[in-house]
Amino acid sequence: LPPARRPYTEPETRHDLGRMDVKCRHCGALHWMAEKIAKSSETNPQYGMCCNHGKVVVERLEEPPAELQALLVDNTTQAKEFRKNIAQYNTALSFTSLGVTEDHSINNGGGPPIFRIHGELCHQSGALLPSEGHKPVYAQLYIYEPQAALDYRMENNTNLQRDTMEILQRIITEHHQYAPLFLHAHEVLAAQPADDVSVRLRVAPGVHARRGNLPTANEVAVILPNQPNTEPRDIILRRRNGPLLRISDLHPAYTPLYYVILFPHGENGWHPDL
Ligand SMILES: [Zn+2]
Structure with a gap:
């Protein structure tokens, strides 16, 4: 044998x-x-x-901003509540959503929480403006005035603390390198007469010439007009309507757009041109 x-x-x-x-x-x-x-x-x-x-050579992540660092390590009531609900705070502030069928039945008993899913997990992005009759979520909230965005975030997460959410929202808006890009994409799209136009989010071409280096904050990503024959990995951003689009897990922004609390500066994640 x-x-x-x-x-x-x-x-x-x-x-x-x-x-x-x-x-x-x-x-x-x-x-x-x-x-x-x-x-x-x-x-x-x-x-x-x-x-x-x-x-x-993968550069070390930058230290988190001081206020976030405090929430991550301090022993105050506020910091402890933040850490208990950190995944929910993250989802409330992420730019993309998780496309997944979660199985909640498994968490009925005691013991540590278990994340069980059916099928495949993916990250998705939708239009930059909510469709008629819907409240803004995810990246859409970064187009809104901070106060309005905070109100919407708290409306969807009534068990969380408003002052903590406000701190986190300010940190991500000020530090995350993709936050201004979504705003910029919205401005570009708003200048178009049609509602069904789209743009593409891609990491700047210069990055690929410098193999062995992660793109640094100032050579990050660009908003490009949507044309045929573009990179299949690009993240497509539309103004309104249309389905949720799946983000390629090979896009450098795949990880930082979802895990905003782990990547408050929005440093790019793994991609094939590292
Ligand atoms: Zn080594």
């Missing part, structure tokens, strides 16, 4: 790789010695799977 078809027998001795404590000298990732590139030596082990020999 070929080995894979033989009955399983417990090996007599355990296969032991030792400790996973060998640091890549470029990025500091921890590895097992056995993972080293075969031709490198044990005194100077080289690894390809983490940073590809130092070729990929």
Whole structure:
């Protein structure tokens, strides 16, 4: 019989790789010695799977703004309430929505909350203005005056604290690099006579020329007119109506547009041109 078809027998001795404590000298990732590139030596082990020999450099995230940092670590009543409901605060402030069928039945008993879904998870973006008779949500709220936006956010989340939401809304509006872009896209679209026009959000082309570097804050993303033959990964923004559109998980803004509390500055996430 070929080995894979033989009955399983417990090996007599355990296969032991030792400790996973060998640091890549470029990025500091921890590895097992056995993972080293075969031709490198044990005194100077080289690894390809983490940073590809130092070729990929991912900059550290910026420190969160002081007010957010305080909410994340302080022991005040306000900070504790924030951390208890942090996922709900995040959803109230995110630019995109989660397209997912969640199974709530599993959380009826005690124990830690479980996030169980049916099918696939994706991030979606809708029109920049709510359709007739609907309240603004997600990116739409960044087009509104801050007071009105705060009112809508609290209306949808009556169990959350208004003063905390106000702090977070101000932080994201001031610091998140994509916040002004949505406003700009709205201005571009508002200048068009038709309601069904769209624009595209793409990370600036200059970024790709500098391989090995994450785009920095000032070379972020641009709003482009919607034309045929454009990048399939672009995020499409419309003024009004139309379906929710799925955002490619290869777009650099995929992560920061949803996880705004983890990425208050809106630093770009993973993308294939890193
Ligand atoms: Zn490395």
